[in-house]
Amino acid sequence: MNQLRIGLIGAGGIAGAHIAGWQQLGAHVSVYSRSGAAALVEQYGIDDVGSLEALLEVSDMVGILTPTPSHYGYAMAAFAAGKDVICEKPLAETFERAAVMANTALAAGVRLFPAHVVRFFPDYELAKEQLDSGAVGVPAALELSRAGAAPAAGSWFFDEARGGGIVRDQMIHDLDQASCLAGDVTRVYAEQDPPSVDGILPRPVTAQVELTHQNGAISQLLGEWGPDTLRFSTSLRVEGPDGIISFASPRNAGGIEDEQPSENGIAGYLPELDVADSPYTRQNAEFAAARTSGKPSRVSPAEGVIAVALAEAAAESIRCGHAVDFSNEAVLALLHSAI
Known part of the structure; x- marks a missing residue:
């Protein structure tokens, strides 16, 4: 089985929880961020990618961890590149934009997973x-x-x-x-x-x-x-x-x-908790499994x-x-x- 390649956009406080969880699941993780990526690269040994286009090229699935106003643009770029997306809450600034994201993913034949980790x-x-x-x-x-x-x-x-x-x-x-x-x-x-x-x-x-x-x-x-x-x-x-x-x-x-x-x-x-018990690990594991099986996810x-x-x-x-x-x-x- 090929190793799942995860591309994370954003290097804020939540990124560490996602990275640790993906590594626990055996995924290869890359990150693109306008700032803060160097510390994550040093701590977790992940790849630092210099542009969004490069990240999309080396990823099977994208995690959007950036501030809310940027979710829509990053998600639309990922869908256009044929990538499945896990997007931190809230999906977008308005429910109309969130609906466009959902419809675009469906039309592109890819998955959108809202990261409601609670x-x-x-x-x-x-x-x-x-x-x-x-x-x-x-x-x-x-x-x-x-x-x-x-x-x-x-x-x-x-x-x-x-x-x-x-x-x-x-x-x-x-x-x-x-x-x-x-x-x-x-x-x-x-x-x-x-x-x-x-x-x-x-x-x-x-x-x-x-x-x-x-x-x-x-x-x-x-x-x-x-x-x-x-x-x-x-x-x-x-x-x-x-x-x-x-x-x-x-x-x-x-x-x-x-x-x-x-x-x-x-x-x-x-x-x-041990990272294996982290809700972020279990969330991402379920989303990755849904991506493979095509079955609905919990959210x-x-x-x-x-x-x-x-x-x-x-x-x-x-x-x-x-x-x-x-x-x-x-x-x-x-x-x-x-x-």
């Missing part, structure tokens, strides 16, 4: 399995939280036109989880404190999002970009007529996430598009001060295929 964290996987098995019945109320130190002051994350702010960048994980666990959404209400000024978020900042699902369930989401001393944490609680599923991190054993840097991870994203392009659309609806609610209607069908109507 789907691969053990406790979230277990919650999904328990719900699917009917362990607590149809979910009626969900609470999801995600908090950690804010990104560096002045970075693109705080620019609503570029990063999309806390909702699209951080809380999109829990928007995706709520949609995955409780189903289609019909109404979105959101608040942010303090408010943005001229399209720039304050630091620190919190946001709350309430989702009304088609089945009547209500999801309450809380996100926080806090002070530098704030320890990273997440929680999930699902109430059904037959019981409750809940967890909170960080935990001492088998925890989900921790703010401490690890040898094979990055601050705020990975627990202190479909349509779900990646819907997550961006939910984030946009929340942002609109924050702007207008009231709830906004949401339609999964309207989003999916933009797609040539929901697979």
